[in-house]
Amino acid sequence: MSARRGSGPTMHDVGRLAEVSAMTVSRVLKNDPGVSESTRERVFAAVDRLGYRRNQTARSLRLGGSGMIGLVVTNLANPFYSRLALGVQEVATEYGFRMLLSNSAEQADREPALIDGLVDHQVEGLIVVPAGSRQQHLAGAMRHVPVVLAARPPAGLDTDCVLVEDFHGAREATACLLADGHTRIAFLGNPPALYTGAERLRGFWAAHEEVGVEPDHDLIRQGLVDAAAAERATLDLLARADRPAALFCTNNRISQGAIRALYKAGTTLPLAGFDDFDLADVLGLPLTVVSYDADEIGRQAARLLIDRLAHHDGAPPASRRVTVPTRVVRHGVPDGADGPDGATPEA
Amino acid sequence: MSARRGSGPTMHDVGRLAEVSAMTVSRVLKNDPGVSESTRERVFAAVDRLGYRRNQTARSLRLGGSGMIGLVVTNLANPFYSRLALGVQEVATEYGFRMLLSNSAEQADREPALIDGLVDHQVEGLIVVPAGSRQQHLAGAMRHVPVVLAARPPAGLDTDCVLVEDFHGAREATACLLADGHTRIAFLGNPPALYTGAERLRGFWAAHEEVGVEPDHDLIRQGLVDAAAAERATLDLLARADRPAALFCTNNRISQGAIRALYKAGTTLPLAGFDDFDLADVLGLPLTVVSYDADEIGRQAARLLIDRLAHHDGAPPASRRVTVPTRVVRHGVPDGADGPDGATPEA
DNA sequence: ACCATGCCCGTTAACGATAACAGTGCTTGG
């Protein structure tokens, strides 16, 4: 009823109804002081009556800024990344930005197209969790907008990034297992080409060196891409004559696969893993997890990006690297009598 | 280096370099056949050299359509909604749309502002998981763009929607508990003002009627908003002299809270719940879950929306209601010897 | 009386891309 064909009413329509020009409507909506009170009221009345909303597309074009930032994650179904996205959105909203989200589904070859699409939509900046280990395709985007990497560091690029204490967390969790007296620890890891995979292995190794134990190479399995692969690898380890005395997993999906394998095999082993996950505390396993605030990664990344947007004119600051701390959490076993530990304050 | 001040090179810049007009550049990039091969090559060369990308904002304005659809979910951190979002994105991408995502964090009062923001950004349609039970605020948005509701039906509105078989799923899962001989079943539910809360209670009730059992009103707890509330309610139930013989939970967070309570109380009870969740199969509980494809809700919602966008000129079809089927999955107990059931084919 | 000053509001010209139209030069047919 309101418009003839296309979208909705324009400022001209509002102006016609309020008997002013479109410019005056623009002024009213911008809270420009140079408009009389009576005119202002007429304009607001017309806006209400037509259900008018400013066309953000036209504003973006005129004002030279879309008010959007782009986020590319590898797997939104993983709570880690959805929390990261929420952290980005929280800070973005705070600064008046909107978030355009893409999911690369861990396919590095899809990533360039996603990024180009976001740049086409005039995002003012990008936050990317890179799917692959190489990132040349980001160089093109960086010619247009600032880019911040999350969870993985730049390789051959000069950008800000936000990382987790991968090395430190893995070292500490492994140290817990060693301190408990387990020396034959299996390592179940994601692909070593990924930064997190390499760093967490380094931490695993460092913890061993500190206590003078040599890890058994036969117990190191890398390149596990999902829970199913981790489950198979674990079953395989359990079938060995010299089965490991404990397990270290480099992320939540791998931990879950390993736990499923233990369950199916009807056995149990002390397990330490990167990333906390739901119900980790009720599995009845001696479970040590490296916990950290995934939202915070998103928040920090958004802050770095928006800070850069604010100073895009001055001398560009050197690229920064922010680290989000990790914390080792020991989930007890049922008979360990440690019921009321730090269990779920809110979530 | 490329641009003087603002964003990036324009078609004029490309044209200048290729010694043609901006119009010709536009034609080349649109794959218009009426351009000579030599010109085409010069243009592409200039595009490459400048790293030129079409300004989607300007195109949207001129062409009258932003190529974006908006999605509002209540809680992206819940895997249910992140999967839904992935489903929306999958279909949106297939049809050349991009997804603008907002999270209402279950706060119904924030929702109107989020929706207005999306409309301002010229989304061509909206998919909304409404946070509250009333939806008047959607009427304004519907004057601008088509709206599809997901997971909850319209109340006082005429829109398409995609629902889960809430009633049927709850009835079937409850029936499983009853069939196993449990008659004193506690109901742990989300707020009854929400459609899902009411429907699932109705299903719970119907299953009882079918076998001629009267549910005990004292065992019905509604209005549980998170896992912590469910945990408290469960501990309270367990403390009763006449404790329930089984539990029915209306969503994944409530199930998790109940499970945590059981664990802390050092006891176990048969449990049925809506929504499947990670590791449900390794908890060692007699656990029955109502499983369904959250991605599919998003896909169907996106399809309904895009279908309506395609026919926006013709007679608007009557509002449609699509239902996504549920499936009851029984996760066994460890000594139940049902190891290789339908456990994680891919995910 | 006259110009300076402010207030309020309209006009014009962009932002970048593109549909519609208008050439330009070259070929073809009568």
Next chain:
DNA sequence: CCAAGCACTGTTATCGTTAACGGGCATGGT
């Protein structure tokens, strides 16, 4: 030899909004 057609490319106007400027009108100071 000119009209008509084709292949190719440039001009103009437009999408909705807003910065910059200009103009009418009233007030006030001299």
